[in-house]
Amino acid sequence: MLMQIQTEAVTQTAPILALDGITKTFPGVKALDGVSLRLFPGQVTALVGENGAGKSTVVKTLTGIYQPDGGEILVDGTATRFPSAQHAADAGITAIHQETVLFDELSVAENIFLGHAPRGKFGLIDWKTMQRRATEILTSIGAEIDPTHRLRDLGIANKHLVAIARALSIDARVVIMDEPTAALSHKEIQELYELVETLKAQGKAILFISHKFDEIFRIADRYTVFRDGQFVGDGMISDVTEAELVKMMVGRDVSQVFPQRESHLGDEVLQVVGYDHPTEFADIGFTLRRGEILGFYGLVGAGRSEFMQALFGITRPSKGVTKIDGSIRIIRSPADAIGNGVVYVPEDRGKQGAITALPSAGTPCAMCEQGKA
Structure with missing residues (x-):
């Protein structure tokens, strides 16, 4: 009542x-x-x-x-x-x-x-x-x-x-x-x-x-x-x-x-082994298969974004190996990552995901040029 x-x-x-x-x-x-x-x-x-x-x-x-x-x-x-x-x-x-x-x-x-x-x-x-x-x-x-x-x-x-x-x-x-x-x-x-x-x-x-x-x-x-x-x-x-x-x-x-969908996982496409950074993360490793969605979870400050930036070549890890389709790939810059088929959607899209000085068509064109696409 x-x-x-x-x-x-x-x-x-x-x-x-x-x-x-x-x-x-x-x-x-x-x-x-x-x-x-x-x-x-x-x-x-x-x-x-x-x-x-x-x-x-x-x-x-x-x-x-x-x-x-x-x-x-x-x-x-x-x-x-x-x-x-x-x-x-x-x-x-x-x-x-x-x-x-x-x-x-x-x-x-x-x-x-x-x-x-x-x-x-x-x-x-x-x-x-x-x-x-x-x-x-x-x-x-x-x-x-x-x-x-x-x-x-x-x-x-x-x-x-x-x-x-x-x-x-x-x-x-x-x-x-x-x-x-x-x-x-x-x-x-x-x-x-x-x-x-x-x-x-x-x-x-x-x-x-x-x-x-x-x-x-x-x-x-x-x-x-x-x-x-x-x-x-x-x-x-x-x-x-x-x-x-x-x-x-x-x-x-x-x-x-949200219809029920069956997931069919393919071959391993990405493998990361022993990724270390002096201050942000240590001994990160995982595998990713075709057709798979892999989630990374952690509190603020856990190092998720920092690891992804290192994987994409924005920062340098102190050690670690990246394999794509079974072959070791050296990624020292975002251009290297894009050239190997790896792209990155950042957390702060307004500052890190767009070149605001360019017109709306400029950012994707710049990325294509960066990756020699």
């Missing part, structure tokens, strides 16, 4: 932020087609959909990066507009983006308070206050990071924690989390869950975007499903199953989405 009363109270709460019939069109593409979304105080709403469903476009609309072509944005029931990101921030909307947008040459504290640093007399930055507040925010999310350190000295996971701290450095009413656990370890994910519970207790509305159903069912109170830029449905997470969500996402039964 108590649970029913609580559920009824939750469903009767008015939303802090709502989208009503939002449309957004780009040349040749209708990214959003009359979508709706409601975010409630003290609750987590999971936005669910396949890649291309319109989730990122909604996030950019809510944060003032994009302006909708049609429909209304409602804050506390009043229609409003966000002509810029600053207008959205002034309305209490903050976002933790999937791709961290930070500045390596600035300190951690400077990154957290970029654009809204605390100031003292004569309008000068109050460095002591900024570092103290940065420490408080980092501590609140379980991040043991010195706010005076340069961002460039941090790993991917810690940079992501700095991005979370920056999002929480403003007095937000709505917190958008776009794939927030992508670069975090298991321990850091648990700490993020605790942070979400704290934000809920403070009455903040949270939009949570994730492809991981265990996360969605772990922390979400509500769900909203988009498909191909259109609103499909919403409701309480307690009233839906994973299979039902998948069906709403893709428009067909889960058994058709």
Whole structure:
């Protein structure tokens, strides 16, 4: 009976932020087609959909990066507009983006308070206050990071924690989390869950975007499903199953989405023996067969990325042997790896996987040239 009363109270709460019939069109593409979304105080709403469903476009609309072509944005029931990101921030909307947008040459504290640093007399930055507040925010999310350190000295996971701290450095009413656990370890994910519970207790509305159903069912109170830029449905997470969500996402039964497949493994194609690095990893060895998917698992700092970079020729191991199709291959550079049919999709695709100074067609062409393809 108590649970029913609580559920009824939750469903009767008015939303802090709502989208009503939002449309957004780009040349040749209708990214959003009359979508709706409601975010409630003290609750987590999971936005669910396949890649291309319109989730990122909604996030950019809510944060003032994009302006909708049609429909209304409602804050506390009043229609409003966000002509810029600053207008959205002034309305209490903050976002933790999937791709961290930070500045390596600035300190951690400077990154957290970029654009809204605390100031003292004569309008000068109050460095002591900024570092103290940065420490408080980092501590609140379980991040043991010195706010005076340069961002460039941090790993991917810690940079992501700095991005979370920056999002929480403003007095937000709505917190958008776009794939927030992508670069975090298991321990850091648990700490993020605790942070979400704290934000809920403070009455903040949270939009949570994730492809991981265990996360969605772990922390979400509500769900909203988009498909191909259109609103499909919403409701309480307690009233839906994973299979039902998948069906709403893709428009067909889960058994058709993930049909049972037989795996036929072929000959050994890659063998790695005794890979060592003075500081990152030791005695790594494995074999990989044609048609096989081999997963590497470990906590942040375990050396997974460092080993893959060595295997691809970005860094040099102190010793080790690589065999491809039974023959020893010497890989001293990425060009050697590509020439031997080995490619690498890095963890930080924005900085390591693309040459941003080139046009979109430039990166694959550069890789082809590098590998003499």
